[in-house]
Amino acid sequence: MSTTTVELPAQRLREQPPARARAARWRRRLVGWAFVAPAVALFLLMGAYTIASGFLLSFAKWNGFTPTWRWVGLGNYADLLYKDPSLAADLRRAAGNTAQVMVATPLLTVAVSLPLAVMLNSVTRLRAVLRSVYFLPYVTSGIAVYYAWRYVLAPDGAINLLLGSLGLGSLRQLQGFLGNPDTALPTLIVVLVWSSVPVATLLYLSGLQAIDRGIIEAAHIDGAGSWHVLRRIIWPLLRPITVAIVLLGVRDALHGFQIFLITTNGGPGGHTDVLGLMAYRLAFMKGLAPSLGHASALGWLLFAGAVLLTLANARLLRRVQ
Amino acid sequence: MKRFAYAGLIAYALISVYPFLWMVTGAFKTRGEILEGNLLPREPTLDTLIATWSRLHFLDYFLNSLKVTAMTVIGVLVVYSLASYAFAVLDFPGRRFLYWFFVALLFVPGITVLLPVVILEKNLGLLGGHLGLVLPFVNGTAPLTVLLLTNSYSSILRELREAARSDGAGEARIFWSVYLPLAKPAHITVAVLTAVPTWNEYVLTRVSLSNRSLFTLPLGLESLISSDVPSYNEVMAASLIIVLPVIALFLLLQRYFINGLVGAIKG
Numbered sequence: 001m002s003t004t005t006v007e008l009p010a011q012r013l014r015e016q017p018p019a020r021a022r023a024a025r026w027r028r029r030l031v032g033w034a035f036v037a038p039a040v041a042l043f044l045l046m047g048a049y050t051i052a053s054g055f056l057l058s059f060a061k062w063n064g065f066t067p068t069w070r071w072v073g074l075g076n077y078a079d080l081l082y083k084d085p086s087l088a089a090d091l092r093r094a095a096g097n098t099a100q101v102m103v104a105t106p107l108l109t110v111a112v113s114l115p116l117a118v119m120l121n122s123v124t125r126l127r128a129v130l131r132s133v134y135f136l137p138y139v140t141s142g143i144a145v146y147y148a149w150r151y152v153l154a155p156d157g158a159i160n161l162l163l164g165s166l167g168l169g170s171l172r173q174l175q176g177f178l179g180n181p182d183t184a185l186p187t188l189i190v191v192l193v194w195s196s197v198p199v200a201t202l203l204y205l206s207g208l209q210a211i212d213r214g215i216i217e218a219a220h221i222d223g224a225g226s227w228h229v230l231r232r233i234i235w236p237l238l239r240p241i242t243v244a245i246v247l248l249g250v251r252d253a254l255h256g257f258q259i260f261l262i263t264t265n266g267g268p269g270g271h272t273d274v275l276g277l278m279a280y281r282l283a284f285m286k287g288l289a290p291s292l293g294h295a296s297a298l299g300w301l302l303f304a305g306a307v308l309l310t311l312a313n314a315r316l317l318r319r320v321q
Numbered sequence: 322m323k324r325f326a327y328a329g330l331i332a333y334a335l336i337s338v339y340p341f342l343w344m345v346t347g348a349f350k351t352r353g354e355i356l357e358g359n360l361l362p363r364e365p366t367l368d369t370l371i372a373t374w375s376r377l378h379f380l381d382y383f384l385n386s387l388k389v390t391a392m393t394v395i396g397v398l399v400v401y402s403l404a405s406y407a408f409a410v411l412d413f414p415g416r417r418f419l420y421w422f423f424v425a426l427l428f429v430p431g432i433t434v435l436l437p438v439v440i441l442e443k444n445l446g447l448l449g450g451h452l453g454l455v456l457p458f459v460n461g462t463a464p465l466t467v468l469l470l471t472n473s474y475s476s477i478l479r480e481l482r483e484a485a486r487s488d489g490a491g492e493a494r495i496f497w498s499v500y501l502p503l504a505k506p507a508h509i510t511v512a513v514l515t516a517v518p519t520w521n522e523y524v525l526t527r528v529s530l531s532n533r534s535l536f537t538l539p540l541g542l543e544s545l546i547s548s549d550v551p552s553y554n555e556v557m558a559a560s561l562i563i564v565l566p567v568i569a570l571f572l573l574l575q576r577y578f579i580n581g582l583v584g585a586i587k588g
Contacts, residue, residue, distance in 0.1 A: 142521025
């Protein structure tokens with residue numbers, strides 16, 4: 001019987017001469033870096049320069065054509081926040097509209113998608129078909145569907161005709177729903193809710209399917225009604241999903257403006273102007289005016305807003321994970 | 322109770338498809354009939370679709386959209402599956418920092434970097450071409466894609482990796498034959514999440530392309546509505562042409578896509 005012991009791979013590694021171990025370690029590092037290299041290279045090309053130059057530009061005045069920037073320090077930020085009356089007024093109005101979108105859209109999304117998911121979870125027939133139908137708005141969200149909405153909401157569009165034929169003629173909007181200052185923003189919020197319900201419903205549905213049916217049956221046996229079950233059992237269990245939906249909605253409201261650009265371009269009379277749209281206008285619609293620094297500063301204010309809101313929600317976020 | 326649920330579900334299904342319904346039926350109406358406001362066309366005609374397709378060089382726009390979308394999806398899958406593999410399983414200095422850095426980019430609003438991207442591309446001579454769209458699109462999907470793919474690679478049993486290693490496979494081989502196939506749903510989710518917004522992208526495309534022959538479908542649609550006498554039957558026909566490929570892609574991949582999305586969010 002031989003006395004040689006079985007050599008474990010780990011031991012062998014430890015007993016390697018230091019030079020070889022070091023070479024192996026470097027090899028491992030190089031392999032890791034090689035895998036991330038394309039992503040880092042692309043970021044250095046497209047991301048690093050744009051973020052850095054955009055940040056610097058927010059402290060300068062420039063119209064995009066002259067060869068040099070004129071440094072103004074925090075001037076652009078001051079102009080936007082209070083110093084330049086026209087910009088500050090625009091900013092305040094756009095911020096007010098953005099805030100309304102940011103509060104109303106997530107709340108309404110939850111209010112629509114949770115009952116929808118509960119109902120969808122309670123039926124077996126047609127579930128797959130309905131799920132696909134509900135998902136359509138998400139898949140097609142973009143310029144084509146926004147034009148379809150514009151058509152439906154127009155003065156002689158389908159919604160006005162529908163209201164007329166239902167005997168609700170008093171609710172009709174003769175300038176169209178997007179043409180009336182009082183209805184334009186609420187209407188766009190409805191369209192935004194319409195396009196964010198799909199993902200929210202899907203997430204709630206997956207959450208519902210993960211809930212143990214036994215708990216709900218036990219509650220029913222103890223005499224709890226459907227409303228009670230929803231309020232006391234399902235709602236608390238789904239809270240992490242609700243938080244995720246609200247956070248996504250808040251982020252989208254701060255970042256997104258494409259629907260506003262296409263459907264109303266901020267009109268009528270600025271009633272649907274939002275911060276993203278205002279930054280877009282300052283950057284691309286001002287011709288020779290030196291407004292690029294303002295656009296950049298507003299972009300960074302939006303970034304700061306997104307970070308602050310997320311930090312404020314960090315406690316909630318941690319509960320999600 | 323069941324009946325109540327079905328009534329609610331079907332009511333919302335109608336709301337969900339409402340604008341499509343008008344889009345689809347509008348595309349089959351004539352110029353005169355679109356003004357009447359009835360939902361179903363009295364004499365459905367294919368003329369509007371055919372005329373819109375040919376009048377606006379839609380074939381060119383369609384091929385441009387396809388090219389930009391395909392290049393973006395391929396770029397995203399190649400670049401970020403490699404990086405996410407490294408973040409999930411490899412060990413190298415800077416790994417955690419880089420990972421969180423890429424994810425943190427989620428908070429930079431698109432509008433904040435839109436202007437610098439245009440300036441940069443003008444300096445590099447990329448502005449106005451398709452590559453000038455693809456590079457920022459790929460870069461822009463970094464946060465979400467890295468998050469989803471790293472999550473998905475991390476959930477693959479490490480024993481599989483160790484087994485492949487002891488069979489003599491190198492990292493490239495393990496990545497290619499173990500991780501890629503196992504993370505297929507996550508890749509499909511990423512592909513759909515990239516393809517749909519890229520196909521519909523409007524803002525960067527609007528400010529960077531000026532040569533009509535390079536236009537994508539959304540710009541074609543926009544030039545249709547800003548032409549002298551826009552008629553909603555043609556606008557709806559063009560919208561339908563844009564939307565159909567995306568719906569087809571989604572229906573084809575929805576099983577993987579939904580599972581991948583739900584799995585990714587649940588982490």
